[in-house]
Every structure is written in C-alpha cells, then in structure tokens.
Amino acid sequence: MAEKIAFIGLGQGLGRSVLKFLAAETTARSIFVLQRKEPLDLPDGALMTTHWQKCDLSQSDSLSTAATALKEWQPERLWFFAGGGPYGEFQNKKWSAHEWALQVGLLGLMKLSHDLLSQNVLKQMIVTGSLIADDRDPWASSYSASKAGLAAWVKSLQGESPNFDARLFRPTYFSGGLLPSPSLPERLQLVQRPDGLGQNFVRWALNPLFHSTNFALS
Ligand SMILES: NC(=O)c1ccc[n+]([C@@H]2O[C@H](COP(=O)([O-])OP(=O)(O)OC[C@H]3O[C@@H](n4cnc5c(N)ncnc54)[C@H](OP(=O)(O)O)[C@@H]3O)[C@@H](O)[C@H]2O)c1
Secondary structure (H helix, E strand, O other): OOEEEEEEOOOOOHHHHHHHHHHOOOOOEEEEEEEOOOOOOOOOEOOEEEEEEEOOOOOHHHHHHHHHHHHHHOOOEEEEOOOOOOOOOHHHOOHHHHHHHHHHHHHHHHHHHHHHHOOOOOOEEEEEOOHHHHHOOOOOHHHHHHHHHHHHHHHHHHHHOOOOEEEEEEEOOEOOOOOOOOOHHHHOOOOEOHHHHHHHHHHHHHOHHHOOOEEEEO
C-alpha cells in the first residue's frame, strides 16, 4: 500500500522542493496537495502519484470542503507549508490583512487537523515555522504571530500526545514565494536555495528517530 501524505500549501519554494525530492525516492507514496491555486507541473515519481484539491485557508467554505476531503482521504502524514501576511508597520496595515495572516498561517491548519486527529489515522504532522520570525521580524508582525502560535500549539500537542508525531520545522531565509526579490537578505547573500532544504526536510521527516522533535536550520 502506498503511504499517504497530505501537503497543505505547496508553492514554489520549500513545499515544491520537498515534493521533488520525494518523487526521486523508491517508496510507493500517494500525495494529496491542498492548495489555493492548482499547481503547475506536479511531479510524479516512478512510485509516487499526486493529486490536487482546492483549499483556500482564508475562506470558510473552501476550508470546510477541504476538511471533508481530507477526512475521506485519511492521510498518514500531514505536512504544512502555507503562510504569509502583510509587510509593513502593524498599525498601517489593514486589520483584515492581519486576520488573513492568522487564518492562513495558523487557524486554518488547526481546524483541518482538529477534524482529522479525532479519526486516529494521522500518525504525523509537521508544520513550517520560521527561525527569522521567532527571533524578531519587523514589519511582519501578524506573520510572526502566526509562526509563534504554530510553535506553541505543536509543543502543546507534543506534551499532550507523546505517541503522535507532531514536529516543528524552522528554516532561515531561502528563495521561495514569500521572499520578495530583491530582498535585503538576498542582497546580503543570506538566502539559501530550497533544494538542499527539501532534502533535509524529507530525511528528517521520514526518520522515526526524530519522533516529536523540532528542527531548526540556519
Ligand atoms: N522563504 C523564506 O525565506 C522562509 C523562511 C522561513 C520560513 N518560511 C516558511 O516556509 C513556508 C514556505 O514558504 P515559501 O517561501 O516556499 O513560499 P511559497 O512557495 O509562496 O509558499 C507559501 C504557500 O502558502 C500558500 N498560501 C498562501 N495563501 C494561502 C491561502 N489563502 N490558502 C491556502 N494556501 C495559501 C501558497 O499557495 P499559492 O501558491 O496558491 O499562493 C503557497 O503554497 C511558509 O510557511 C513560510 O512561512 C519561508
């Protein structure tokens, strides 16, 4: 039986590089990509199949449809790569933009996993946080709040359910959809390519020795 992995958010950066790396592996896997837009060129491997379901985490109707589809599909692993938020001084950005950041970066995933966890089929959940947002990330206040919320939530789950493999992955700057180009970190040459990051993610995620651990990559 092919192992079932759900990706929430794929994009062009980390999620895509993780999927590319999985496609080259020799284990049978079925991948369910839940994303706002239909992704172009979804890679299929010799032993990997992928399919897409629309899921806009900011829209309650779309979220409910995605939650039902996920429950029916019954993933064994769920990996979360979505996120975003307004860039600028907190008070100068619209309140709706801050709400959007928390809904897409935190609450949408909490809702999806709340429905799934009661089924007892899901064995692992990995969420992407951010080393930068955890330190101090000026002009990204609600994005940082969503990442801090994810970290606190995952650590609580680790304490509540030691048999469930909940993990937090915290990368530093890499070239993905969330880093506008040319950004300051890019100009300072602080930005990694996502390929190596994807490989590190997969090796860590699939290794049971790292059950319920958190991984920071600087
Ligand atoms: N790039 C960095 O330097 C950096 C550093 C630390 C952490 N991270 C984290 O790494 C993860 C991947 O980032 P990335 O740079 O690779 O960017 P990315 O490719 O743009 O990934 C962001 C993902 O969020 C999804 N998304 C945005 N709004 C959504 C919504 N309303 N509903 C559903 N999905 C939505 C995007 O979907 P669409 O493609 O449909 O827009 C995309 O798949 C994010 O969690 C980010 O916070 C990034």
